[in-house]
Amino acid sequence: MDRLLVFGTGNATVTECYNTCFSLTDGKEFLLVDAGGGNGILGILKHMKVPVERMHHAFLSHRHTDHMLGMVWVIRLIGTMMTQDRYEGTFTVYCHRELAADLERLVRMTLDKRVVRLVGERILVVPVEDGEEVDAGPYRLTCFDIHSDKTRQFGFSTVLNGGGRLVFLGDEPYRDACEPYVRGARWLLSEAFCLYSQADVFKPYEKYHSTVKDACELAERMNIPNLLLWHTEDSNLACRRSLYSREGRMYYSGNLVIPDDADIIDL
Secondary structure, eight states: OOEEEEEEOBOTTOSSSOBSEEEEEOSSOEEEEOOTTSTHHHHHHHHTTOOGGGOOEEEOOOOOHHHHHHHHHHHHHHHHHHHTTOOOSOEEEEEEHHHHHHHHHHHHHHSOHHHHTTBTTTEEEEEEOTTOEEEETTEEEEEEEOOOSSSOOEEEEEEOTTSSEEEEOTTSOOOGGGHHHHTTOSEEEEEOOBOGGGHHHHOTGGGTOOBHHHHHHHHHHTTOSEEEEESBOOTTHHHHHHHHHHHHTTTOOSEEEOOOTTOEEEO
16 A cells, blocks of 8 residues: 655744655655755654665655755765665655756765765766656656746656555645646645635745645645645644644545644555
């Protein structure tokens, strides 16, 4: 069975949870998707008992700190394991072309030369184009440009081993150009910066983000049976699930999932 391991659920500036990132797994291999903004990802991998030696592929959506910097720490960890003969094979990060250059530059600037020497040999940063399909362990990803207004960003669609498509929209609102990838998906992973009822407080639209209402209306319109919302504010984590669920059910009739950090979700 496919599972989604939730490493973080927060937006860029959260302090009560980790930045949004996750892994898809078929129980054998683990696909990492984004990595948050720092070395907190290392503690999360340890806490959730993720076998890093079985994490051979990653997808990086865009260059913002809360998604990209944690990937440098993961590369450091895996590179060190390689030098100690504790990791077999290669580690491949898929991302768009400009981001691939940025990530390689950051790795070369900040990591030990023993790890840097592995870049291009066993640590591979592979650029992908809009609409390109790549094999990422047990998952074949169709990568697509989400047409961000801030910085170039990619999402992906993949067919789950149990059937049906899962779509990751990155951390910005849906745009009509993404409809061929989104409509009819079995799972949609979407950002929801805050409640619509608190839009005047958190001002999501000024930050190019959406609300629970917006994401739920989209999923209802696109006939998506399972909607997962994250990349949220963290002002009231203890009540976030109930508050977001209450607003979401006003606009969406499907299975609405509001995860916490460290949740594991059967897909």
